[in-house]
Amino acid sequence: MNLLHHYRTLSPTQLWRLGSQREKALIFGGWCALVLASVALGLLSVMNSWSGLPLAFGGVTVYLTAYPTLIICLFLTLTCGWRWGAIPAYLSTLALAFYSGMPWHWAIIFACANPLGFAIMAVGYQAIPVSKKLRDSNSILFYIQLSFVASIFSSSGALIWCYTNHIDRTGLLAIWQGWWLGGFLQSVLIVGPLLAVTWPFITRWQHRHPKYWRAASGNVRRSVLRLLGAISTSVLVYGAATIELADANLNQALAANPSAVTDAISVLQQTTWVFFWVFAMIILFIAFFGYQLFTRWQQSTDKLLRELHSANERLESLAQIDGLTGLLNRRTMDERLTKEWQRAKRTGNGSALVLLDIDHFKNINDRYGHAAGDLVIRTIAGAIQAEARGMDLASRYGGEEFVILLPQTDTSGAVQFAERIRARVATAVGYHETHTLQVTVSLGVAIFSPQDNNFNQWLARADRALYAAKAAGRNQVMVAD
Secondary structure, three states: OOHHHOOEEEOHHHHHHHOOHHHHHHHHHHHHHHHHHHHHHHHHHHHOOOOOEEEEEOOEEEEEOOOHHHHHHHHHHHHHOHHHHHHHHHHHHHHHHHHOOOOHHHHHHHOOHHHHHHHHHHHHHHHOOOOOOOOOHHHHHHHHHHHHHHHHHHOOHHHHHHHHOOOOHHHHHHHHHHHHHHHHHHHHHHHHHHHHHHHHHHHHHHHHOHHHEEEOOOOHHHHHHHHHHHHHHHHHHHHHHHHHHHHHHHHHHHHHOHHHHHHHHHHHHHHHHHHHHHHHHHHHHHHHHHHHHHHHHHHHHHHHHHHHHHHHHHHHHHHHEOOOOOOEOHHHHHHHHHHHHHHHHHHOOOEEEEEEEEOOHHHHHHHHOHHHHHHHHHHHHHHHHHHOOOOOEEEEOOOOEEEEEEEOOOHHHHHHHHHHHHHHHHHOOEEEOOEEEOOOEEEEEEEOOOOOOOHHHHHHHHHHHHHHHHHOOOOOEEEOO
8 A cells, every 4th residue: 555645743843843833823813723623523412402302204213413522523633633633523523512411520521432443543544554545446445444443442431421411211212312423424425525535635635744744653563453342342242232222112112101111122223224334334344444454464365475576686687797897707607607508509590709818917906906996897888788699698708707608699790899998998998097008809710619518618619719829919700720
């Protein structure tokens, strides 16, 4: 997965230390305004009784809670980081708890409900780096299902709310279902589209100001385990709460008014269908989450295999190549010479060997140093590579000796090749520090002979031709008998 998708948070300390006055005023000032707006909207939701509102949908009565604060705080969590959304969510819930007369010790715990749900969202995106751009089916499905799990955790506050407000268990069903279903629908239908529209702009701002952002800390494996634990817990909590509340509704109806059994059974049926569809969503989420984990594991494995294959290729190349010239080294050239000698002996197609030695190379090292000698060697290697065909093989065979294998080449072709290299080297000029370097080379050519018992005898004939060129005055080409 792309690193751009990793969950990153806006660091307030980095922003305060490195940001301009305008940026700090806009971001911190805007956040404080959103905190005040969140508290005000939270109080409005209590004053106007926006909790547990019944809604008929497809013949089933469901309950919804409208809590606009959630929209602001969840958006801040997903775009800036968990703390940016959790703080206003906590303060808002704490304010409405005190307004409703909840004891302070219960209010402190009750205010943690929505931050807990936001933490699930943050952990989910830390565990699996899915894009929050919400422009493809994978990212949308992941967001929807993660929103559901987060809503279930947030709805734990309904239990405290009903307990402190002395709401019986039949009334708890509406409050609890309204909490998680309202939170889920607001997350999906409002925050999701808002995120899809604004995320490209947020991403560009992140790219322009990378110093303000930091990757979420923590072990990815631990995040995955936390998310799996959260999913499992939400399944158990949701199932137990749904069955227990529906059963309580039925038992209370039976005890209070036997004639109301029909209505109670209807509620139970409706609750059961809601329970079914929610569990279907949970199963889909678990399947999708498992698929995402498998895909991520497969991508990581494939990447490691590609890197290993590339590393092996580099190692193999390094084992075959002379580090100074980029030509084959002696060991690899011996292997290729063996194969070519066997091929030529089997097929009868001729091949040629050219052995090259730099004239008076020791004088260059003694006079100008080894760095100058290395420059000369690289220059010779460049001349060989410039003249060689794609099928030819060249190697640095010794300190200043080179061997070139010319498959399917006769005497005339090999001599012409050697002469071109000799002439190219003779006219080449190198510069080392303040010195001008110009050298010549001597070359020996040997054509494959069936009388050679191995490639070493073939190479020995080329070596004798090379020494004949040296003896004849250097800077020339000689052909072996």
